[in-house]
Amino acid sequence: MRISSDQQIFWHYGSVKLNGTIVTTWALMIGMVVGAWLVTRRLTTHAKISRWQSGLEIVVTSIEKQIGDVGLANPKTYLGFIGTLFLFVAMSSLCTILPGFDPPTGSLSTTAALALAVFVAVPIYGIKDQGVFGYLKSYLEPTVIMLPFNIISELSRTLALAVRLFGNMMSGAMIVSILLTITPFIFPIVMTALGLLTGMVQAYIFSILAAVYIAAATSSKKTKNHDSKPLTAT
Amino acid sequence: MDSMTMIAIASIGTAGLTIGIGCMTPALGEGKAVSTALSALAQQPDAAPTITRTLFVGLAMIESLAIYCFVVSMILIFANPFWSHAIAHVAGK
Numbered sequence: 001m002r003i004s005s006d007q008q009i010f011w012h013y014g015s016v017k018l019n020g021t022i023v024t025t026w027a028l029m030i031g032m033v034v035g036a037w038l039v040t041r042r043l044t045t046h047a048k049i050s051r052w053q054s055g056l057e058i059v060v061t062s063i064e065k066q067i068g069d070v071g072l073a074n075p076k077t078y079l080g081f082i083g084t085l086f087l088f089v090a091m092s093s094l095c096t097i098l099p100g101f102d103p104p105t106g107s108l109s110t111t112a113a114l115a116l117a118v119f120v121a122v123p124i125y126g127i128k129d130q131g132v133f134g135y136l137k138s139y140l141e142p143t144v145i146m147l148p149f150n151i152i153s154e155l156s157r158t159l160a161l162a163v164r165l166f167g168n169m170m171s172g173a174m175i176v177s178i179l180l181t182i183t184p185f186i187f188p189i190v191m192t193a194l195g196l197l198t199g200m201v202q203a204y205i206f207s208i209l210a211a212v213y214i215a216a217a218t219s220s221k222k223t224k225n226h227d228s229k230p231l232t233a234t
Numbered sequence: 235m236d237s238m239t240m241i242a243i244a245s246i247g248t249a250g251l252t253i254g255i256g257c258m259t260p261a262l263g264e265g266k267a268v269s270t271a272l273s274a275l276a277q278q279p280d281a282a283p284t285i286t287r288t289l290f291v292g293l294a295m296i297e298s299l300a301i302y303c304f305v306v307s308m309i310l311i312f313a314n315p316f317w318s319h320a321i322a323h324v325a326g327k
Contacts, residue, residue, distance in 0.1 A: 069283060160298050167301035174308065205294040212291065 005102035006109060025104040028092055059087075063207075070211040071219065078214060081121055085114060086207035093169065093199020096192070103199070106169035108162065115162035118210045119154075126217030138217065161209060168202045238320050245314050249307035256303025263296045 008020035039052040049057075063083045067075040092103045104110045126135040139150045172195035179188045271289040275282060309315075 066287075069287065160295075163305060164294065164298040164301055167298075167305045170308070171301070171304055201290070202294075205290060208287065208291060209294070 005104065006107050008102070020102055021104050021107040021110055024092070024102060025110060028088070028095065028104065032087065032091060066208065067211050070208060071215045072211060073219065078125070078211065081117075082207045082211050082214075085117075085210055086203050089114070089165065089206050090200060090203035093172075093203065094196065096172075096195060096199070102173065103169050105165055106173055108166045111162040111166040111169075114165070114206070115158045118161060118213065119158040121210070122154075122213050122217045125214045129218040135217065157209075157213065161206065165202055165206055168198055172198060238317075238324070241314075241316050241320055245310045245317060249310040252303050252307040252310070256307075257300050260296050260300040264293055267292055267296065 005020035005024065009017055010020060010023050011018040036056070039050075039056050042050070043053060044050075060079070060083065063086060064075045064079055067078055067082055072078055089105055092105045095101050096103050105114075123135060126138070129135075130138075139147055141150075172191075176188050176191050176195065179191055267289065271285055274285050278285075
């Protein structure tokens with residue numbers, strides 16, 4: 001039994017291998033880009049807009065609203081990054097209804113790459129918002145003693161992001177394949193439906209956690225006066 | 235009892251214990267978090283979006299502990315490094 005789609009080799013030439021994760025990731029990326037291009041080709045602001053444009057507008061505005069709810073001041077600045085994370089993870093788990101599709105997020109390399117993107121993006125946004133020294137000073141809060149713990153939390157939450165998404169996606173596929181050998185009639189379908197729900201929740205959580213980390217890095221100075229410090233977690 | 239049997243017994247037993255204890259304790263934590271969130275929702279329905287979002291993030295935090303245990307038990311069963319080492323040792327002999 002293979003744990004991830006990394007071990008599924010599609011094509012290899014010499015030492016160059018093309019595994020299942022790369023193929024599904026690129027298929028998903030191409031599908032999403034072409035789909036978005038097709039929808040946004042003819043944007044209108046008339047009273048009557050096309051169904052696809054309406055659907056895409058709902059997605060974009062609700063992501064923007066969620067980012068704003070977390071406590072980020074300008075949601076539009078972060079919409080590109082966090083929205084991309086959400087849409088990629090959500091689409092990769094939604095596409096599991098296609099037969100033969102292994103979600104690319106069920107491989108630790110994909111989720112580690114996504115978590116590393118968050119790990120790099122947090123200091124970038126933090127430095128952009130409050131300068132290098134302002135950002136570095138946020139490591140010394142509340143006291144200097146907390147410096148090693150802040151650094152550890154920075155690393156451990158990256159690990160947690162990667163392993164959480166990987167574990168959830170992998171366990172969904174694993175449970176279905178185990179159930180197929182035990183009760184192959186109805187239960188796999190039920191668990192697949194539950195897997196779709198879990199996938200959406202994980203996509204939401206991944207993007208919300210990224211937003212929360214960015215909010216903690218960008219606005220630690222502004223929220224010191226009143227007692228609405230953004231939620232931080234390891 | 236040779237070393238491979240010992241490795242197999244230890245791995246399977248540990249995998250069962252890992253997933254058993256590792257599901258039990260986060261379940262207690264999640265139940266407590268959800269019940270507290272429900273009473274908070276009953277008291278302040280206006281704050282529902284904030285409570286729900288915080289609940290989701292907190293549940294994800296708690297659940298990731300259970301997921302770690304699941305990953306460890308999956309590694310012990312399907313991708314056990316000690317087992318592979320023993321297999322390689324036997325094959326090399």
